[in-house]
Structure formats: C-alpha cells, structure tokens
Amino acid sequence: MVESSLEYETGWVQAGYDLVEQPNGTTKRYYWAELATAVVVLARADDQLLFVEQYRPTVRETQMELPAGIVEAGESYTTAARRELREETGFDAGSLSLLQDVACTTGLLRHRRGFVFAEDLTPVEQSLDDNEFLTPRTVPVDEAVAIAREQPTNDATLEGVLLASEEGLL
Secondary structure (H helix, E strand, C coil): CCEEEEEEECCCEEEEEEEEECCCCCEEEEEEEEECCEEEEEEEECCEEEEEEEEECCCCEEEEECCEEECCCCCCHHHHHHHHHHHHHCEEEEEEEEEEEEECCCCCEECEEEEEEEEEEEECCCCCCCCCCEEEEEEEHHHHHHHHHCCCCCHHHHHHHHHHHHCCCC
C-alpha cells in the first residue's frame, strides 16, 4: 500500500481509499467503508426460530430478519448475542455458541459478522433502543429457509439460516 486516506467518518461508518501498487507497477485507488463488527442471532425455541419484523428505512421495506446488532467494545460475539437477543426479543438464552465469524462484502467493506446459535430460551423484559421499532415473530423451523429466502430479504438473515440449516440446527 502506498497510502491510505480516511475521507468520511460518522459514529457508524468510516470510508476512504487505499492507494495500492499493483503487481504490474501501476497504482490504483481501492475505496472502502468500515462498519462496526456485528452479530446475528439464530434463536431456537423447540420447533420455532425467532425472527424480528422491522421496517428498514435504507431499503424502504419491512423485513422478517434474524435479531442482530453491533458488538460493543470488549464484547465477544456470544456476549453481544445475549444482549441483542434480550433487547430486541425479550428472551434470554441458556446456551449460546458461535457458528461462524465471516468477513462481509470484501470487495468494498471492512466488516466482520458473527453468527451465534442460541437455545434454552426464557422470557425477560424487552428493551429496545430509541431507534428500534420491531416486533418479535416466531416461524416454524421447517419453514425457516423458505421464509429467509422470501423477498424482501437480506444477506445476514439468509446466510444465518442457511448456515444453521447446514449445521443441522434447524
């Protein structure tokens, strides 16, 4: 890398470019955006998988998606998953395990996402953030893949459900 330039910064995203020397000796700017690390929770209760229904202003659609959120400083994926599950759905998990940690959209983003499986759920008080307007929903485990593939959908939900299915957890 010849140089790196931060061009834009908010509390949620940083963006810029790296000037890179390529194998043929030329240089090229590679633009990037860096997002906070996130966690996606696959919470199973008996033969049901827990989703949340919420309106996403960025895509102007209401989506059925898996509970998810930002991993705070010092948190592990499983600690963040427990917190997000409690806040968004009003359930706590007796058991949490990391299924996969992935780099997302590596052609553009600097962003990591962890997928956590949660089970042994017990009700607790839901505690939504000021900007969260969502409703917990359950779907039958045997319909979860089909529901995750229905439009509108998003990458985190589809990836998480397919990963859990592949792991034999659904």
